[in-house]
Amino acid sequence: MASPFSALIIGASRGIGLGIVRQLSIQGWQVVATCRGAVPVDSPADTQWLKLDINHQAERTALKERLLSQQFDLIFINAGVYGPDHQDIALVNDDELVELFMTNAFSPVRCAAALIPLVKPKIGVMALMTSELSSLNENAAATYPLYAASKAAMNMLTRGLHDTAEQRELTLLSVHPGWVQTDMGGVNAPLTVEESCSGIVNQVLVWRGKGGHRFIDYSGKVLCW
Numbered sequence: 001m002a003s004p005f006s007a008l009i010i011g012a013s014r015g016i017g018l019g020i021v022r023q024l025s026i027q028g029w030q031v032v033a034t035c036r037g038a039v040p041v042d043s044p045a046d047t048q049w050l051k052l053d054i055n056h057q058a059e060r061t062a063l064k065e066r067l068l069s070q071q072f073d074l075i076f077i078n079a080g081v082y083g084p085d086h087q088d089i090a091l092v093n094d095d096e097l098v099e100l101f102m103t104n105a106f107s108p109v110r111c112a113a114a115l116i117p118l119v120k121p122k123i124g125v126m127a128l129m130t131s132e133l134s135s136l137n138e139n140a141a142a143t144y145p146l147y148a149a150s151k152a153a154m155n156m157l158t159r160g161l162h163d164t165a166e167q168r169e170l171t172l173l174s175v176h177p178g179w180v181q182t183d184m185g186g187v188n189a190p191l192t193v194e195e196s197c198s199g200i201v202n203q204v205l206v207w208r209g210k211g212g213h214r215f216i217d218y219s220g221k222v223l224c225w
């Protein structure tokens, strides 16, 4: 029997986003997913695809208007970029910084703020894909500092949604997927997309209905901010 659950996954063309779409589809969820280019050829057949570049205000507005009549058990903002390979504050130019922080911090949280009314009250989850590298506690050495700083900014802006989430009794999750074998994570990462994404979907089910703003990884470990 099909699951009664529904999800909207933002930034799902490949990697972890597409992996979450697959896991949810296997478990019978009704899934709407977004990509900014072509629909992935290996998408589950029952996934509905819509177009969104998260940095385009007009596309964010159009997506929300298109989905206004729906309520989701899960909205997951996954899109993200790594930034320049060198990760050096002395070398990065202003355009690269704007692109990195728009894509990893401002646009995802603007997306989440706009879409939060579409999350089911009480039982719904609004999740954003962050990284343990964002944390001063988990990443005391400031490894990959530009990327890490953009995700730290995302975490704080996400905390700014806490009051709205609390009024609707939603759960806000900032999720670290682990180090995963994707275009971003590279081939040396220890986790497959399937391992990370099956863990993430389990955690959504564990935390749904619990409320608050939590920083967790794919295995359920609670991380320090």
Ligand SMILES: NC(=O)c1ccc[n+]([C@@H]2O[C@H](COP(=O)([O-])OP(=O)(O)OC[C@H]3O[C@@H](n4cnc5c(N)ncnc54)[C@H](OP(=O)(O)O)[C@@H]3O)[C@@H](O)[C@H]2O)c1
Pocket: 010, 011, 012, 013, 014, 015, 016, 017, 035, 036, 037, 052, 053, 054, 055, 078, 079, 080, 081, 103, 129, 130, 131, 132, 176, 177, 178, 179, 180, 181, 182, 183, 184, 185, 186, 189
């Ligand atoms: N892999 C890891 O080890 C790891 C660890 C910690 C956190 N993360 C986070 O997990 C998330 C997914 O990472 P990944 O490893 O799956 O990376 P990936 O393979 O590079 O995929 C990134 C995804 O983000 C999308 N995206 C980027 N910019 C976008 C934009 N402006 N609008 C819409 N979509 C956009 C990409 O779409 P296109 O195909 O159109 O480019 C793609 O679907 C990211 O937020 C990343 O920071 C990953």
